[in-house]
């Protein structure tokens with residue numbers, strides 16, 4: 001296909017090199033390629049039973065054929081990734097052999113989900129504001145542009161990048177933000193800024209205008225949870241809304257997703273463009289009460305967890321996230337199927353508690 005050249009290297013062996021066309025194809029299909037690379041079968045095939053080698057070869061060949069067809073869209077790729085992840089789970093003995101959605105057996109409440117961790121080269125990029133506006137009264141959306149975004153990669157809805165703002169000395173001030181959306185063809189990145197009283201990130205967003213520059217770093221990596229769950233419950237405050245919206249929009253057709261988000265006002269509610277089967281709950285409280293878990297906790301108590309295997313994702317002020325995590329643990333939801341993060345800490349600038357110690 002012109003993507004590699006193969007030449008003798010002088011020692012009787014052949015050396016393969018990627019061509020410019022091959023590099024361009026890889027860049028254009030980076031997400032699919034990374035998903036495949038992470039699932040490359042382990043070396044040491046000589047020790048594997050021949051049936052397994054034959055089955056792996058069949059899988060590789062099927063993937064090669066399927067991925068080279070131009071008709072495969074994002075949902076097709078998601079569906080293939082989901083199937084492979086489910087088989088991996090079955091091999092590990094995590095779930096019953098039948099599809100989890102159809103299974104009538106009780107879900108096993110002791111095994112951790114399969115999480116694939118992708119690491120990326122840490123890069124800084126200088127972006128230019130292409131548009132900036134209030135999406136809702138307390139959320140500013142900035143669309144940033146740069147040719148340097150042509151190879152930007154973020155595989156997880158709750159990935160974060162670092163934003164750099166001028167500091168007092170030489171060291172910049174850094175803040176974490178979610179890539180709400182990105183388009184490598186158009187070289188665009190969308191960020192949503194929750195508006196609160198103070199801080200360099202909020203100050204930048206409220207004053208940003210078209211043509212301004214913003215320096216970013218990362219993401220350094222993505223943690224992708226195998227999409228084998230029957231349902232997802234996504235809970236958070238306005239700072240988690242970009243990740244919740246992205247996750248809801250990335251879930252496949254008909255997957256059950258429940259969202260619960262605290263925002264200041266009804267006008268701050270958002271709609272998600274998703275094929276998933278969503279139920280969306282909103283609670284309202286002023287930004288000044290964003291570190292009080294009461295309203296989210298009360299609403300969480302009213303949520304009936306669906307049958308089957310579910311994943312609960314929580315992000316908010318650290319104390320709020322902790323209270324919500326404890327609430328679902330008390331209700332018997334397995335810890336390993338819950339991810340809770342403190343996206344900010346009341347009274348402490350530039351602080352998060354990502355794994356809620």
Ligand SMILES: Cc1cc2nc3c(=O)[nH]c(=O)nc-3n(C[C@H](O)[C@H](O)[C@H](O)COP(=O)(O)OP(=O)(O)OC[C@H]3O[C@@H](n4cnc5c(N)ncnc54)[C@H](O)[C@@H]3O)c2cc1C
Nearest residue numbers: 160177178194196199200201202239346347348349350352
């Ligand atoms: C993984 C990750 C992803 C994130 N993604 C986003 C995102 O996409 N959008 C987004 O808006 N935020 C996001 N956040 C949260 C954001 O990084 C923090 O809110 C950050 O502190 C804001 O920086 P700042 O310069 O405005 O305020 P800082 O200078 O950091 O803080 C100044 C003061 O404001 C308080 N404070 C910080 N945030 C809030 C808030 N939301 N409400 C009330 N008081 C606050 C602090 O406790 C401190 O007292 C994310 C955080 C993490 C860890």
